[in-house]
Amino acid sequence: MKKFQDLGLSNTLIEAVNQMGFEETTPIQSGTIPIALEGRDVIGQAQTGTGKTAAFGIPMIEKIDTSLSHVQGIILAPTRELAVQVAEELNRIGQAKGVRALPIYGGQSIVHQIKALKKRPQLVVATPGRLIDHMERKTIRLSEVSFVVLDEADEMLNMGFIEDIEKILKGVPTERQTLLFSATMPKRIALLAEKFMSNPETVRTKSKEMTVPSIEQHYYEVRDSKKFDILCRLLDTQSPELAIVFARTKKRVDEVSEGLKKRGYMAEGIHGDLPQGKRDQVIKQFKDSTIDIMVATDVAARGLDISGVTHVYNFDIPQDPESYVHRIGRTGRAGKSGLASTFITPREYDHLKVIEKITKKSMQKRTIPSFAEAMEGQQQMAIQQLQSTIEEQDHSGYRSSAEQLLDDHDSVTLLSAALKLLTKEPDTTPVKITEIAPLRAKKAQNRGGGGGNRNRNRSNDRGGRKGGSGGGYRGDRNSSGAGNKRRKFNDKGNK
Numbered sequence: 365m366k367k368f369q370d371l372g373l374s375n376t377l378i379e380a381v382n383q384m385g386f387e388e389t390t391p392i393q394s395g396t397i398p399i400a401l402e403g404r405d406v407i408g409q410a411q412t413g414t415g416k417t418a419a420f421g422i423p424m425i426e427k428i429d430t431s432l433s434h435v436q437g438i439i440l441a442p443t444r445e446l447a448v449q450v451a452e453e454l455n456r457i458g459q460a461k462g463v464r465a466l467p468i469y470g471g472q473s474i475v476h477q478i479k480a481l482k483k484r485p486q487l488v489v490a491t492p493g494r495l496i497d498h499m500e501r502k503t504i505r506l507s508e509v510s511f512v513v514l515d516e517a518d519e520m521l522n523m524g525f526i527e528d529i530e531k532i533l534k535g536v537p538t539e540r541q542t543l544l545f546s547a548t549m550p551k552r553i554a555l556l557a558e559k560f561m562s563n564p565e566t567v568r569t570k571s572k573e574m575t576v577p578s579i580e581q582h583y584y585e586v587r588d589s590k591k592f593d594i595l596c597r598l599l600d601t602q603s604p605e606l607a608i609v610f611a612r613t614k615k616r617v618d619e620v621s622e623g624l625k626k627r628g629y630m631a632e633g634i635h636g637d638l639p640q641g642k643r644d645q646v647i648k649q650f651k652d653s654t655i656d657i658m659v660a661t662d663v664a665a666r667g668l669d670i671s672g673v674t675h676v677y678n679f680d681i682p683q684d685p686e687s688y689v690h691r692i693g694r695t696g697r698a699g700k701s702g703l704a705s706t707f708i709t710p711r712e713y714d715h716l717k718v719i720e721k722i723t724k725k726s727m728q729k730r731t732i733p734s735f736a737e738a739m740e741g742q743q744q745m746a747i748q749q750l751q752s753t754i755e756e757q758d759h760s761g762y763r764s765s766a767e768q769l770l771d772d773h774d775s776v777t778l779l780s781a782a783l784k785l786l787t788k789e790p791d792t793t794p795v796k797i798t799e800i801a802p803l804r805a806k807k808a809q810n811r812g813g814g815g816g817n818r819n820r821n822r823s824n825d826r827g828g829r830k831g832g833s834g835g836g837y838r839g840d841r842n843s844s845g846a847g848n849k850r851r852k853f854n855d856k857g858n859k
């Protein structure tokens with residue numbers, strides 16, 4: 365492992381990353397930072413949670429000239445939440461040097477963004493549609509931009525952002541450095557590279573699998589109508605610290621999150637049809653652990669870095685291997701361990717095999733825990749609560765009551781009753797989730813190293829501009845009337 369000191373960085377930057385708690389570089393960072401510092405275009409592919417943001421952020425910030433007061437770097441990201449997060453990380457890296465990053469994205473007041481742009485951030489992290497809005501309004505000047513980063517480049521292609529990207533890059537000087545990063549690089553990424561980059565150097569981390577070894581991967585074979593009860597049983601036996609449950613459609617996300625709430629779990633749903641305020645609130649609650657389960661469409665599959673996510677559940681198997689890789693990559697980040705469980709209905713077995721083939725990693729089949737095991741899991745939680753109360757809290761005020769109780773009952777009876785009270789017994793409140801058809805396996809041909817699936821089914825929460833989503837879906841332009849209508853069309857059967 366290399367140190368940041370070995371990469372040719374200034375002391376300011378070295379101190380900044382040390383302040384962030386980064387002691388050693390990750391392989392993608394030691395692989396790309398020196399090349400990017402030389403001024404070369406870079407394509408960087410490395411597994412989820414391995415520090416790609418800093419891999420492009422550090423060299424870019426190193427090369428920013430703080431004596432100039434115009435936008436020098438543009439970072440494009442597919443979703444609003446990701447734009448916010450990347451800007452936060454860049455601000456941390458750039459703070460000591462005085463480099464500021466501003467996120468701009470659809471769903472947030474444009475007036476507010478115009479004001480913020482006037483404060484002259486050197487870096488702008490944007491979703492493509494909103495950046496174009498600013499370009500058209502002439503509220504941003506890109507004529508001095510010398511860095512462009514495409515984060516999650518393949519997803520921006522999937523979402524049909526290619527024309528937007530093209531438009532943006534036409535507004536940026538050709539004398540620039542272009543960096544392109546993702547954990548997955550389907551072959552057609554080459555198109556982007558050819559079109560928008562100049563003689564790029566590709567850096568891939570060496571591992572065979574597309575997923576990190578710190579994520580344990582299981583699958584459960586379960587009928588669609590049983591998924592919800594089984595999910596609850598897994599939550600009860602595994603007691604995740606923070607969990608993300610991915611479902612295929614917005615409607616499923618609503619139904620599953622409502623169902624979980626009905627059964628007493630601290631859960632909320634997030635998808636592209638929710639107002640931005642609500643999306644922000646859900647992310648905040650999840651980060652603060654006010655809720656411990658976030659039910660999401662693929663809108664939350666890419667890039668989000670939320671520490672403490674110990675479990676990912678694929679309530680519905682994802683459409684394609686790339687989506688699988690990114691979804692489960694919300695756990696097991698920065699070397700931490702994680703558990704990813706995927707539900708497949710009996711007819712989705714072939715689809716599972718396609719995912720395994722592309723990711724070069726097999727998932728272990730697990731048997732569904734019994735009701736008694738779920739009960740046992742909950743009891744264990746109660747025992748842990750009791751033990752941490754013994755160790756960490758002052759319970760002296762309860763001693764005299766305890767002694768009185770012990771006069772009348774034996775200690776085992778008393779403790780059993782207390783445990784029963786503390787245990788959240790599995791809740792069986794009826795919950796109905798509307799059934800959906802199984803996914804059919806797509807042929808694994810033509811996928812190359814990372815797969816490619818241009819004609820993906822857009823009934824889930826992806827797809828950006830092409831195909832008429834109006835971009836409001838995930839990242840982008842605030843839905844105008846027309847955009848809304850088109851979006852509904854695109855969301856057919858998916859509300």
Ligand SMILES: Nc1ncnc2c1ncn2[C@@H]1O[C@H](COP(=O)(O)OP(=O)(O)OP(=O)(O)O)[C@@H](O)[C@H]1O
Pocket residue numbers: 385386387388389390393410411412413414415416417418546547666667668669693697698
């Ligand atoms: N050298 C390092 N040492 C320790 N932690 C690091 C280092 N570099 C980055 N991190 C941390 O690791 C986490 C994951 O980083 P990041 O979000 O950049 O991953 P990523 O590779 O972009 O993942 P994804 O493919 O999911 O977008 C972040 O919390 C980041 O601050």
Ligand SMILES: [Mg+2]
Pocket residue numbers: 416417515667
């Ligand atoms: Mg990332």
